[in-house]
Amino acid sequence: MESRLGILEKFSLEGRIALVTAGSGPMFGRSISEGLAEAGATVITASRSLEANSRFAEELRQQGYNAHPMELDITDVSSIQRLQDAVLEKFGRLDVLVNSALARVGGGFETQTPDDWLYSARGDMVGLFTICRAFVPEMVRQGRGSIINISSIYGVVANDPGLYEGTDMLQPPHYNFVKAGMINFTRYIANYYGKRGVRANCISPGGFLADQPAPFLEKYCKRVPLGRMLGNEDIKGAVVFLASDASAYITGTNVMVDGGWTSL
Numbered sequence: 375m376e377s378r379l380g381i382l383e384k385f386s387l388e389g390r391i392a393l394v395t396a397g398s399g400p401m402f403g404r405s406i407s408e409g410l411a412e413a414g415a416t417v418i419t420a421s422r423s424l425e426a427n428s429r430f431a432e433e434l435r436q437q438g439y440n441a442h443p444m445e446l447d448i449t450d451v452s453s454i455q456r457l458q459d460a461v462l463e464k465f466g467r468l469d470v471l472v473n474s475a476l477a478r479v480g481g482g483f484e485t486q487t488p489d490d491w492l493y494s495a496r497g498d499m500v501g502l503f504t505i506c507r508a509f510v511p512e513m514v515r516q517g518r519g520s521i522i523n524i525s526s527i528y529g530v531v532a533n534d535p536g537l538y539e540g541t542d543m544l545q546p547p548h549y550n551f552v553k554a555g556m557i558n559f560t561r562y563i564a565n566y567y568g569k570r571g572v573r574a575n576c577i578s579p580g581g582f583l584a585d586q587p588a589p590f591l592e593k594y595c596k597r598v599p600l601g602r603m604l605g606n607e608d609i610k611g612a613v614v615f616l617a618s619d620a621s622a623y624i625t626g627t628n629v630m631v632d633g634g635w636t637s638l
């Protein structure tokens with residue numbers, strides 16, 4: 375039967391258990407975890423440094439939110455299995471899984487090595503697949519779950535080399551490969567599990583404002599329709615929307631949170 379909740383109530387994540395990989399990371403990880411916590415979810419932040427993670431979870435708790443740090447190395451299948459055990463032992467289920475971790479590899483086209491690509495594949499292909507395999511059955515069991523994969527504008531379009539002129543910033547080619555794959559893998563999960571109550575969507579953000587060099591910032595802001603890079607608050611709305619019942623009929627999509635970058 376159709377829910378009778380009002381629209382704002384449908385955005386509430388009260389009582390939901392959400393896991394964010396790399397959920398205490400200084401850019402997207404923290405924003406995503408904060409957004410979910412602000413909407414009422416109990417947030418599990420999982421990353422390699424349990425110490426940094428614990429500090430961040432404590433910050434959230436001091437603001438009155440529910441947050442639990444756990445350990446995860448997305449490149450290590452046994453670490454994912456340990457996380458699965460820990461989550462299910464502590465909470466008995468998972469309602470929302472946000473895949474934000476990235477097995478970061480540096481370098482550009484001329485300098486990346488096959489080993490760099492294999493490392494990336496361990497985290498961003500095998501790791502992504504394994505963590506979905508770990509938690510989707512629980513979502514199926516309860517007939518409800520939302521997976522949100524954090525891709526990128528570079529999963530949809532290629533880098534504009536002119537943007538990087540006058541800086542030493544590189545354009546790592548594996549990134550486009552895994553981020554594009556992530557978008558279609560998301561559609562696979564959406565189609566495969568939709569009838570069993572599991573939704574899967576991507577969010578593809580534009581560049582997060584950090585300490586990028588001035589020539590890059592100037593060109594980026596001039597090109598992007600909204601005239602600025604993405605900030606701490608900008609991804610929260612899309613994450614909470616896709617995690618919540620407000621998006622109950624949305625699956626298999628890729629939401630661009632890019633200030634219009636890919637509209638040009």
Ligand SMILES: NC(=O)c1ccc[n+]([C@@H]2O[C@H](COP(=O)([O-])OP(=O)(O)OC[C@H]3O[C@@H](n4cnc5c(N)ncnc54)[C@H](O)[C@@H]3O)[C@@H](O)[C@H]2O)c1
Nearest residue numbers: 396399401402447448449474475476477526579580581582
């Ligand atoms: N920063 C941006 O401009 C931008 C733009 C679009 C998309 N994204 C995506 O957002 C997500 C978060 O990226 P970010 O820029 O906030 O941080 P980031 O790119 O520096 O790193 C991603 C996060 O993954 C964590 N991580 C690295 N190796 C890991 C491992 N083996 N196991 C578990 N965690 C690991 C890092 O600690 C970090 O918190 C990534 O998937 C990234 O591709 C970032």
